[in-house]
Amino acid sequence: MQEGFTVAILGATGAVGTRMVQQLAQSTIPVKTVKLLASARSAGKLLSFKGRALRVAATTAESFAGIDLVLASAGSTVSQRFLPIAVEQGAVCVDNTSAFRMDPTVPLVVPEVNKEILRQHHGIIANPNCSTIQMMVALNPIRRAIGLKQIIVSTYQAASGAGQSGLDEFYQEARDYLDEQPMTAEIFPIKGDHQHYPLAFNLLPQIDILEDNLxxxxxxxxxxxxxxxxxxxxxxxxxxxxxxxxxxxxPFSHGESIWIDTGKPDATVDQVRQALANAPGVVLQDDPRHQLYPQPLNATGTRETYVGRIRPDLENPGAFNLWVVADNLLKGAAWNTVQVAECLVTDGLVHAPA
Amino acid sequence: MQEGFTVAILGATGAVGTRMVQQLAQSTIPVKTVKLLASARSAGKLLSFKGRALRVAATTAESFAGIDLVLASAGSTVSQRFLPIAVEQGAVCVDNTSAFRMDPTVPLVVPEVNKEILRQHHGIIANPNCSTIQMMVALNPIRRAIGLKQIIVSTYQAASGAGQSGLDEFYQEARDYLDEQPMTAEIFPIKGDHQHYPLAFNLLPQIDILEDNLxxxxxxxxxxxxxxxxxxxxxxxxxxxxxxxxxxxxPFSHGESIWIDTGKPDATVDQVRQALANAPGVVLQDDPRHQLYPQPLNATGTRETYVGRIRPDLENPGAFNLWVVADNLLKGAAWNTVQVAECLVTDGLVHAPA
Known part of the structure; x- marks a missing residue:
């Protein structure tokens, strides 16, 4: 019998879930068994893991017996319902939803930044929001080497952040627009809100609900x-x-235009570049003479966070502008989740496999 | 014989030029004759002005005899060459290129902001860059009513800023991507630079050349x-x-995410909204409860600048975030040019027509 962990993937058929399966297959985690879980509607589907076809099962309270590790991306309500049950039965859960992120007892982890707090886990570790993760990977090396007092960020977020159904709607809209047909919007800006608008050939300054604080x-x-x-x-x-x-x-990979104040008026672009040049998870793409800068088409399918267009704010000493791109479904979701799981395994923070 | 001005449109066949013809037809300027000028390559084309078909002529030094007003959008080198000749022959020129913008003797005008400086003109008035114009329309009312100390802007600029050939390339790329064919890029990020990258389904953080200051x-x-x-x-x-x-x-209309510091720590969102509510050229679209905010698809084809998503920076009193959208080819180019010409006519700053 093969040594290793029994891993459940909750929400295995979604845009993030399918990538969790891929990333787990490519990870350093010794896997004995993979259990693919999803809604009853998706049960029965087949997904490939290391060349084997695995059948997706419907998630129930009984799904978590004997599971060592749960990777979850089936929505907040599903995580809220099932992860406490999984923990009760001895599993450690890495949750890609927002369900537990703000719980002060739950570590919120980007491994390049704060993997040491994994030691404080009580069974659930939260994966941050996609747009936060790539910003943390890019800014933490600057914070450590120079300083960080203020962040002003504008995001350019990809359609796949709304899942496979969002992507499908977006592509259909694009086809309809190019064929001079009317576009039909039922998902964007967000599923279940009152108004829907086309995303294709448009910009929507609403991601998730608009709150009372605007x-x-x-x-x-x-x-x-x-x-x-x-x-x-x-x-x-x-x-x-x-x-x-x-x-x-x-479709894929978020861009971010980030202005930072390091609080160090003497800081230089060279220092910022140097802080990023060998930073974990970062690829510096910053060569204006050769028109080298991060682009979503190049970042998609990779695990890294790309940083370029680093410029001093010419009127605010110590402040800089940066342009940051990463694959929202990989570093922003599936890879960060699997990467956290890798750290848990490496540091002996998952119960030893049976 | 009809009373009115003889108007030449230089670069009449381009994405901006064709819209100058439209906007002139819809303007309050009494037009006696329109002369459409372009490169020798475009000479002979027919364009419609108020229902009449007009033939485009090649631009030469002799094109400007008897012209009262020139509206120019044929590129900086064309403006540099021909506008001084037109002025010499008595014309007043509104130039949409960057040729004269930084000449301290040339007024740089957004009518909603600084039309009073038109009185200082010496024959040439410069139209600002598209992305600057809409930001000025949105921020000047705030500056006047409250204050303005600092601006940090991230733009989301449309393909049509690169002209009709850019638009054509962009649409072809989009079709190829959806058909799973390779995309061919020969124009973006900018015509004539060394590297070219697809714009469709991508983001390019380079508009115009990258300079030595990064x-x-x-x-x-x-x-x-x-x-x-x-x-x-x-x-x-x-x-x-x-x-x-x-x-x-x-394809059309630029978005801008703008952070401002008013320098007034007690300033409120209501004051910002009030400053914008009746501001010239501004449409306030800021109702989060009804998911109302500016979108390119809605702004395209209109002359207004749309402002919404107005929020206080929760940790910097007196600072605010805004989202601004306008049609880059109209308010950002053709309409602002014609609007400047309207002001010149209204204020008697063009020589009286013969």
Whole structure:
């Protein structure tokens, strides 16, 4: 019998779930068995793991017996319902939904930034929001080498953040527009909200619901997850953060235009570049003379976070502009989740396999 | 014989030029004759003006005899060559290129902001860059009612900013991508630069050339044109400006995510909204409960600048985030040019027609 962990993937048939299966297959985690779980509607589908066809099962309270590790991406309500059951039965869960992110007892982890807090886990580890993750990978090396006092970020977020159904709608809209047919919108800006607008050939400055404080929930996440990841407290004030989140007609990989104040008036572009040059998970693509800068088409399908267009704010010493791109479904979701699981395994933070 | 002005449109067959013809037809300017000028390659084409078909002529030094008003959008070198000749022969020129924008003797005009400086003209008036114009229309009312100390802007700029050939390439790329064919890029990010990348389903953080100071020329324009328009001096420091310009896969209308510091810590969102509610050229689209915010698909074909998603920066009193959209070919180019010409006519700043 093969040595290794029994891993359940919850939400295995979605845009993120299918990539969790891929990323797990390519990871360093010794896997004995993979259990693919989804809604009753998706049960019976076949997915490939390391060349074997695995059948997807419907998720029930009984699904988690004997599971060592759960990777979850089936929505917040599903995580809220099932992850406590999985933990009860001895599993460690890495959750890609927002269900537990703001629970002060749940570590919110980007391995390149704060993997040491995994030691504090109580069974559930939260994966941050996609747009937060890539910003953390890009800014943490600058924070450590120079300093970080303020962040102002504008996002350019891909359609696949709304899942496979969002992607399908977006492509259909694009085809209809090019054929001079009317576009039909039923998903964007977000499933279940009152109004729907075409995303193809358009820009939608709403991601997730708009809250009473005028910020979208996506913007709220970027602000408070940043504080929790970098400072350990979702309301910490040592780094000021504000965000504007915009959905753009791109299928994969988010772009972010980030302005930062390092708080160090003498900081130089060379210092910022140097901080990023050998930073974990970062690829520096910053060569204006050769028109080298991050692009979604190049980032898609990779695990890295790409940083370029690094420029000093010419009138605010110590402040800089950056352009950051990463695959929202990989580093922003599936890969970060599997990467956290890898760290848990490496550091002996999952119960030893039976 | 009909009373009115003889108007020449230089670059009449381009994406902006064809819209100048339309906007002139819909303007309050009494037009006696329209002369359509373009390159020798485009000479002979027919364009419609108020129901009449007009033939396009090749531009020569002799084209400007008897012309009262020139509206120019045929590129900087064409403007540099021909506008001084037109002025010499008595015409007043409104130039949509960047040829004369930074000449301290040339007014750089957004009518809603600084039309009073038209009185200082010496024959040439410059139209600002598209991305600058809509930002000025949105921010000047705030500056006047509250204050303005700092601007940090990230743009989401449409393909049509690169002209009709850019638009054509973009649509072809989109078709090829959807048909799973390779995309061929020969224009974006900019015609004539060394590298070309697909724009469809991608993001390109380069508009115009990248300069030695690491900023793109588009970013440079937003910084220095803002200072010239608002403060009368391209290097004034009373308002700090920094910009990141990104081309997005949208055909028409630019989006801008703008962070401003008003310098007034007690300023409120209601004050910002009130400043914009009746501002000239502005349509406030800011109702989060009804998911109302500016979108390119809605702005396209209109002359207005749309402002929404107005939010206080929760950690910087007096600072706000805004989302601004306008049709880059109309308010960003053809309409602003014709609007300047309307002001010149209304204020008696064109020589009386013969």
């Amino acid at each position: 910020y979208s929930h996506e913007e709220w996440k970027m602000i408070h997850e940043t504080k929790k990841i970098m400072l350990g407290d979702m309301n910490a004030s040592d780094i000021k953060v504000t965000a504007t989140c915009v959905r753009v007609p791109v | 900023y793109s020329h588009e970013e440079w324009k937003m910084i220095h044109e803002t200072k010239k328009i608002m403060l009368g001096d391209m290097n004034a420091s009373d308002i700090k400006v920094t910009a990141t310009c990104v081309r997005v896969p949208v």
